[in-house]
Amino acid sequence: MQIAKMKNLRQSFIRLRTGILLVLLLLAAGAFCWHEWLSYILHLARHQSRVMWSRTAINKLLNQSQLSSEKISKLQLIVELRQYARELYALKESHTFETYVDLQRPEIGWNLTATPEFSFEPVQFKFPFIGSFSYLGFFERARAEAKAEKLKATGHDTYLSEIGGYSTIGWFNDPVFNTYLDLPEVSLVRLVLHEISHEKLYFKDDSTFSESLSTFIEREAARRFYFDRRKYVLPEKNRQAALAEYERFWQVINETRDQLNQLYASDKTTIEKRAEKKRLYENLHQRLKDSLKSYRYITAPAALASYPELNNAILIQYRRYTPQKNGFARLLQNCNNDIPCWFDELRKLQHCPAGRKLFLSDDIPLAEALRTC
Numbered sequence: 001m002q003i004a005k006m007k008n009l010r011q012s013f014i015r016l017r018t019g020i021l022l023v024l025l026l027l028a029a030g031a032f033c034w035h036e037w038l039s040y041i042l043h044l045a046r047h048q049s050r051v052m053w054s055r056t057a058i059n060k061l062l063n064q065s066q067l068s069s070e071k072i073s074k075l076q077l078i079v080e081l082r083q084y085a086r087e088l089y090a091l092k093e094s095h096t097f098e099t100y101v102d103l104q105r106p107e108i109g110w111n112l113t114a115t116p117e118f119s120f121e122p123v124q125f126k127f128p129f130i131g132s133f134s135y136l137g138f139f140e141r142a143r144a145e146a147k148a149e150k151l152k153a154t155g156h157d158t159y160l161s162e163i164g165g166y167s168t169i170g171w172f173n174d175p176v177f178n179t180y181l182d183l184p185e186v187s188l189v190r191l192v193l194h195e196i197s198h199e200k201l202y203f204k205d206d207s208t209f210s211e212s213l214s215t216f217i218e219r220e221a222a223r224r225f226y227f228d229r230r231k232y233v234l235p236e237k238n239r240q241a242a243l244a245e246y247e248r249f250w251q252v253i254n255e256t257r258d259q260l261n262q263l264y265a266s267d268k269t270t271i272e273k274r275a276e277k278k279r280l281y282e283n284l285h286q287r288l289k290d291s292l293k294s295y296r297y298i299t300a301p302a303a304l305a306s307y308p309e310l311n312n313a314i315l316i317q318y319r320r321y322t323p324q325k326n327g328f329a330r331l332l333q334n335c336n337n338d339i340p341c342w343f344d345e346l347r348k349l350q351h352c353p354a355g356r357k358l359f360l361s362d363d364i365p366l367a368e369a370l371r372t373c
Helices: 002-032 036-053 058-063 069-089 141-153 178-182 185-200 207-229 236-264 270-290 300-306 312-321 328-334 339-349 353-361 366-370
Strands: 099-101 110-115 125-127 131-133 136-138 157-162
Touching: 036 141, 058 069, 058 099, 069 178, 069 185, 069 207, 069 339, 110 141, 110 312, 136 141, 141 157, 157 312, 178 185, 185 207, 207 312, 207 328, 207 339, 207 353, 236 270, 236 300, 236 312, 270 300, 300 312, 328 339, 339 353, 339 366, 353 366
Parallel strands: none
Antiparallel strands: 110 136, 110 157, 125 131
16 A cells, blocks of 8 residues: 555656656747747657557556457567666666557657758857757658748758657656567667767767667667577677768768868858759769669668658758677777776766767777867
8 A cells, every 4th residue: 555655656756857848848839939939849749748648557557458369579679678778777766667658659759850951060059057959859841841841941951850769858757659569570679779879978969969879779688688598699790881881871971961061161152052962962862873782781871762862851861770890899898898888988078079980980099079178
């Protein structure tokens, strides 16, 4: 009885905290911006409120669920992954993925990435208290498309991508969504390990670095999970082949990026830059199409080749979530493959944005990156 009372008190506290945070966010929106931003924040608050009040404890669901046996099996896998991630990342406490929410739709939402017409620096979307992000999340497609069109009208490159999973970085106890259960098993494992890693380390105002480190560690953590818990080794040959293909893929992308950066920094007129930009992207598009047969283990080249046209924002999105040459693997080796040590070392870059940028883009050791701080 006492335990039940304590649980009820805890739930009441969580709901009160949620309400307070939402109110503060709304008040902050009113204080710092009006009209469009207030409408946007309200749409986020509505969605998050529905999520918070629609949650069902996974343990309860497993005991009396009408879900299919396949989805029950995936929920059981997530329960196991939660505990594994807490131990692997040395998380003191995490209540992420303890609950389940059926959104009654096949998508969680959409991310909007935008850049100026002649720049690879993504537009930063700023939020009071939380910080800034290099993308903007939406839970209504029409709203996302309207914002994208408005940015296009002011000369920006834009890209809308479907959200695979999201984390509130500990602000709320994030649930498992119905969309997760439609993923293949390995993809589900990587998604869970990716999102939980954000709770261990997230760099405020630098979503690109945060997503890159989580994309790296999800792969390493997934490999260890299968070895430790399933006594199964993910095919190393396929992994090495995929990494080699990613290296070749990014060499092609970066060659075009370098040419575009030179163009953007030149004294050419806007009309000349626009024409040359179009030509360089068309060449990249054709180059990817012509080389598709040489990529067997990665899907990024085919995905890019399938777009009607390419732009700065699309390349930014792919840079954020696909492996590149960087120091993450070297740093893990320096930590004797100890993941908590890896997180602790990366935390040294917390107040060093210039060092993070060099570490990510120039493939330099952490010590060298820290010298820029």
